[in-house]
Amino acid sequence: MITVSPKSRQPLRKAWTRERLLYERSLALSFALDTSSKASYSSALNSYLTFCSLHTFPVEPTEETFSFYITFMSAHIEPRSVDSYLSGICSELEVYYPNVRQVRQSHLVARTLRGCKRRFSKPISRAQPISKTDIETVHKDLSRSDLHDDILFLSLLLTGFYALMRLGELIWPDNNDLCQYRKVSTRDTVHHNHSGYDFVLAAHKADAFYEGATYLATKGVSPELIRRTGRWSSSAWEAYVREHPVLLQSIVFSGHSTNSPA
Structure with a gap:
């Protein structure tokens, strides 16, 4: 029989009943x-x-x-x-x-x-990735607008593009059953400085592939930095690169490797 080492300093905790264990496990599984x-x-x-x-x-x-x-x-x-x-x-x-x-x-x-x-199966049809020119065009058209929706849309576009954010991290679902405040980045976490702004991104699960990755690759940003910024797993990042020839070409011509460092 394996026993606890006498040198181990385990905190004293009260044992749970089996009913309590089953109940708490059920709660944990419901959040999976x-x-x-x-x-x-x-x-x-x-x-x-x-x-x-x-x-x-x-x-x-x-x-x-x-x-x-x-x-x-x-x-x-x-x-x-x-x-x-x-x-x-x-x-x-x-x-x-x-x-x-x-x-x-x-x-x-x-x-x-x-x-x-x-x-x-039919071939997958993908739209062209958003380019810096697209961003500049939208900014030119909306930056002088006083309408709230125009300013909001421009803010969402710029933030999502340069921060590689998911669409679900930028908007509130139409379905009320899917709305969760734990995913909302609150305004009190926003900080401004001379070079930009930052905020705390709440927990979220959504589509990880925003097209700002292609723009960063064309500017010579390393694939590993793009992967970390986009919060992708190594396997998801490798699959994304393989499926997007424009991104792959940008990485190859920048002299970087698509692999994460060991």
């Missing part, structure tokens, strides 16, 4: 997903339940049911969206069917999804 993610996952689960009801399949996930679901849904929506739906379905059903992720990763399910992507 962001509210917006919960809404998306619930929508995905409803899609799966509707499919099962329509075809009189049992709800319990099996390789065959998931494979049929992928085939059916891919004929109606983008298969890449079906892939995202499966993540939400697994998250929602895991409590009731612990093996659901093994089913999701099975050979049949994976090959069905891969085949549907090749059969139904």
Whole structure:
């Protein structure tokens, strides 16, 4: 039996009852997903339940049911969206069917999804990244305006572009159920100085890829600094660079490497 070292200075804490442990763990699990993610996952689960009801399949996930679901849904929506739906379905059903992720990763399910992507997927169409010229054009048109909405829009655009902020960090959701004050940067955290301003960015989960990254890359800013400024994980940053040829070209011509330092 492993015992606590006699030299260890552990603080004295009162033991919790099992009921208290279960209750506190339930609270912790309820905070594991962001509210917006919960809404998306619930929508995905409803899609799966509707499919099962329509075809009189049992709800319990099996390789065959998931494979049929992928085939059916891919004929109606983008298969890449079906892939995202499966993540939400697994998250929602895991409590009731612990093996659901093994089913999701099975050979049949994976090959069905891969085949549907090749059969139904359409090329991704991306807008051109926002350029410094675009910013200057908007600034020229709105900087002299006295209208509150014009000033607000210009402030959001400049702040989001140069600070690599997510759209969800700049605006308030239309859906009241998704509004959370813990994500709001309060005005008392704003500080002005001769060179600019700063504020405390509250906790947030949203789309990390704002186009200011491309502009910084064209100016020779190192990829590692861009990654840290944008608050991306190394894997997400590498994927973003691979999928955006303009950004990759800017990094290559600046003489930097896309890899993070060891």
